[in-house]
Amino acid sequence: MENVIELINKVQDVFSTIGGNDSLDLPQIISVGSQSSGKSSVIENIVQRDFLPRGSGVVTRRPLVLQLVTLNGPEVQEYAEFLHIPNKKFYDFSEVRKEIEDDTARIAGTNKGISRQPIHLKIYSPKVLNLTMVDLPGLTKIPIGDQPTDIEKQTRNLIVDYISKPNSIILAVTPANADLVNSDSLKLARQVDPEGKRTIGVLTKLDLMDAGTNALDTLTGRAYPLKLGFIGLVNRSQQDILTNKPMTDAIQSERDFFLNHPSYRSIAHRCGTAYLSKQLNTILMNHIREKLPDIRSKLSSMIGQTQHELAQYGDMGLTGKMHRGSLILQLLTKFANDFVASIDGTLSDISTKELCGGARIYFIFNNVFGQALESIAPCANLSDHDIRTAIRNSTGPRPSLFVPEIAFDLLVKPQISLLETPSLRCVELVYEELMRICHNCGSKEIQRFPRLYARLVEVVSDLLQERLGPTSSYVESLIAIERAYINTNHADFLGAAGAMAQLESQTKKHRALERKRAAKVAQMNGRVEHVDAIQMPQQQQHQTSALGGSPKNDSFLNYFFGGANKNDRPALGAMDGPHNSVSVSPPSISKVVEAEMERQLGEKLSIKDQQQPPSQSLDRDELEVRLIRSLITSYFEITRQTIHDLVPKAIMHLLVNNSRESVQNRLVAALYKEDLFGELLHEDENLAQERDKCNAMLDLYKKAFTIINDAM
Numbered sequence: 001m002e003n004v005i006e007l008i009n010k011v012q013d014v015f016s017t018i019g020g021n022d023s024l025d026l027p028q029i030i031s032v033g034s035q036s037s038g039k040s041s042v043i044e045n046i047v048q049r050d051f052l053p054r055g056s057g058v059v060t061r062r063p064l065v066l067q068l069v070t071l072n073g074p075e076v077q078e079y080a081e082f083l084h085i086p087n088k089k090f091y092d093f094s095e096v097r098k099e100i101e102d103d104t105a106r107i108a109g110t111n112k113g114i115s116r117q118p119i120h121l122k123i124y125s126p127k128v129l130n131l132t133m134v135d136l137p138g139l140t141k142i143p144i145g146d147q148p149t150d151i152e153k154q155t156r157n158l159i160v161d162y163i164s165k166p167n168s169i170i171l172a173v174t175p176a177n178a179d180l181v182n183s184d185s186l187k188l189a190r191q192v193d194p195e196g197k198r199t200i201g202v203l204t205k206l207d208l209m210d211a212g213t214n215a216l217d218t219l220t221g222r223a224y225p226l227k228l229g230f231i232g233l234v235n236r237s238q239q240d241i242l243t244n245k246p247m248t249d250a251i252q253s254e255r256d257f258f259l260n261h262p263s264y265r266s267i268a269h270r271c272g273t274a275y276l277s278k279q280l281n282t283i284l285m286n287h288i289r290e291k292l293p294d295i296r297s298k299l300s301s302m303i304g305q306t307q308h309e310l311a312q313y314g315d316m317g318l319t320g321k322m323h324r325g326s327l328i329l330q331l332l333t334k335f336a337n338d339f340v341a342s343i344d345g346t347l348s349d350i351s352t353k354e355l356c357g358g359a360r361i362y363f364i365f366n367n368v369f370g371q372a373l374e375s376i377a378p379c380a381n382l383s384d385h386d387i388r389t390a391i392r393n394s395t396g397p398r399p400s401l402f403v404p405e406i407a408f409d410l411l412v413k414p415q416i417s418l419l420e421t422p423s424l425r426c427v428e429l430v431y432e433e434l435m436r437i438c439h440n441c442g443s444k445e446i447q448r449f450p451r452l453y454a455r456l457v458e459v460v461s462d463l464l465q466e467r468l469g470p471t472s473s474y475v476e477s478l479i480a481i482e483r484a485y486i487n488t489n490h491a492d493f494l495g496a497a498g499a500m501a502q503l504e505s506q507t508k509k510h511r512a513l514e515r516k517r518a519a520k521v522a523q524m525n526g527r528v529e530h531v532d533a534i535q536m537p538q539q540q541q542h543q544t545s546a547l548g549g550s551p552k553n554d555s556f557l558n559y560f561f562g563g564a565n566k567n568d569r570p571a572l573g574a575m576d577g578p579h580n581s582v583s584v585s586p587p588s589i590s591k592v593v594e595a596e597m598e599r600q601l602g603e604k605l606s607i608k609d610q611q612q613p614p615s616q617s618l619d620r621d622e623l624e625v626r627l628i629r630s631l632i633t634s635y636f637e638i639t640r641q642t643i644h645d646l647v648p649k650a651i652m653h654l655l656v657n658n659s660r661e662s663v664q665n666r667l668v669a670a671l672y673k674e675d676l677f678g679e680l681l682h683e684d685e686n687l688a689q690e691r692d693k694c695n696a697m698l699d700l701y702k703k704a705f706t707i708i709n710d711a712m
């Protein structure tokens with residue numbers, strides 16, 4: 001069972017090469033204490049070697065992960081190894097000290113700052129028991145030199161990070177010549193281990209206590225409750241260090257101190273460095289044993305994870321020349337399936353962060369394209385002047401008597417063209433999304449072969465590029481088709497009568513408002529009665545006109561359109577029929593305008609008769625312009641809806657579905673060629689290394705698992 005520490009050390013090494021052992025939380029002893037409490041001295045005593053940097057102020061500035069490994073045999077020579085200098089054995093321990101100093105300066109700088117990055121050191125010796133300890137920077141209160149002002153906080157956080165891991169054992173070092181109540185290490189330990197279950201207390205400097213005082217109460221567990229107890233030590237004094245007092249002599253002096261001390265004599269067998277080493281070894285072993293089931297189950301889940309990760313690198317069964325074809329076919333199919341699945345939304349690892357694949361295409365159709373179409377004003381770029389000019393031009397050399405339909409035709413076509421840019425942009429956006437999907441289809445397994453991956457992307461890009469042209473042309477034709485024939489007979493088209501009625505109701509509303517205003521003004525002038533008298537007949541006249549009650553208007557509107565409501569419009573055929581008593585004429589905007597003009601003229605005259613200023617009269621030009629605008633708006637809305645409906649359908653058919661269906665065949669046709677296999681299956685070196693590392697990790701986990709399993 002002795003080798004469980006070695007086993008844990010091995011696992012720890014692997015974990016430190018890949019950046020910390022946070023995930024496994026291996027059992028280890030963490031030495032904590034305030035500055036100059038004697039932490040380094042304790043460790044050196046345990047190792048029985050001088051190897052730690054000494055000096056004034058903060059000396060330990062990085063965590064030192066120290067693994068002690070027992071060497072067996074009488075003649076073996078002790079040595080040290082650093083993880084950052086593999087394969088170099090240090091037999092001279094002053095070199096070890098120098099390397100710790102140099103590496104600390106390299107990582108933590110030459111000022112007195114601290115770093116979280118640990119140094120890993122292994123010491124092989126016949127004098128040590130298997131132990132894993134971490135020496136942390138001492139708690140410091142006042143910054144010195146160039147130290148940052150928050151050095152205390154930094155150190156405290158670093159210590160707490162280490163000791164709060166439930167599998168760590170806290171070695172709380174306190175100098176006996178200071179008050180135990182103020183011990184920083186015990187205070188910190190209590191924070192993370194309030195019941196004192198995994199804290200072992202170490203009292204240093206027992207030789208420096210005031211004469212007549214002793215720490216017997218503490219050492220026998222009466223002063224401070226810790227399950228693992230307190231152990232008293234006497235390390236080398238500064239003087240001993242300066243005079244290079246040999247470690248063996250120091251250990252002997254310590255033993256003598258306890259044996260000869262009147263207060264400690266009775267507990268001398270439970271004091272001193274040798275006892276501490278033995279205790280730590282036993283505690284660590286028991287602790288590891290206790291934690292082994294946990295570690296085993298953690299390892300087991302790590303094996304599972306690593307196996308899963310390894311599987312992402314592909315099927316290792318398909319290696320060798322004879323399997324190249326099957327492997328290529330497998331990868332092509334996977335790529336094609338991923339492409340299709342991204343579009344269909346059936347991919348296994350769908351993003352929850354952003355829209356992707358098919359969902360994004362839907363978004364493009366409905367939001368991006370929809371909004372782009374909505375943002376176009378039906379009469380954009382059409383000034384009244386343009387409309388007027390178009391009307392005049394379409395009437396030829398004679399003065400315009402009627403509003404010609406040709407002007408509407410002429411004006412509405414360029415407006416329809418405005419739909420072309422957003423429609424083509426919609427095609428491009430979907431194309432770009434498909435390209436994005438294609439680039440994201442490379443699973444780890446495929447990316448292992450960068451050349452194959454590049455070719456896969458290239459073939460699919462070519463396919464999409466090929467489909468882009470026809471799709472764009474088709475969408476262009478859709479707009480051209482809409483422009484080619486202006487269907488004024490469309491069921492949803494407002495038509496001349498509708499436009500006229502709309503205009504009329506607008507005018508009516510406006511007049512009512514005007515009248516209200518006039519009445520208010522009159523009331524204020526005390527002329528209420530007079531105003532009422534002249535307004536009544538006028539109001540009646542408007543009402544009759546709006547309802548088509550005037551015999552003149554009634555006959556006129558019905559004559560051409562069969563009423564203002566478009567549903568009441570007679571069919572052209574009916575109008576053409578021989579039984580139709582009136583002369584055959586299609587609904588004409590000009591005639592409606594004429595009618596409205598006549599009516600307004602009449603109104604003007606009657607108003608003039610009553611000496612009222614003409615408040616709402618529209619001149620002929622303005623009326624024509626407004627009429628044409630209503631018609632353009634109505635027709636444009638119809639076309640906009642048609643385009644919003646047809647463009648996505650065309651894109652889905654010609655671009656999305658087409659490439660979706662042909663991607664697999666295209667890939668096979670382009671890449672499944674014997675002479676390309678070698679080139680395409682050239683493996684990426686970095687990924688191959690990562691896979692090998694993953695494999696090695698898996699082996700190690702399995703090995704560790706087996707050893708732990710056997711040891712239990």
Ligand SMILES: Nc1nc2c(ncn2[C@@H]2O[C@H](COP(=O)(O)OP(=O)(O)OP(=O)(O)O)[C@@H](O)[C@H]2O)c(=O)[nH]1
Nearest residue numbers: 035036037038039040041059138205234235237238
């Ligand atoms: N007399 C005596 N001196 C001791 C004892 N333990 C440590 N010292 C002295 O106290 C001083 C500080 O000891 P270190 O072991 O360097 O203390 P540290 O906690 O590692 O210090 P930092 O790494 O700077 O935080 C040294 O001069 C030691 O010689 C002891 O038990 N008795």
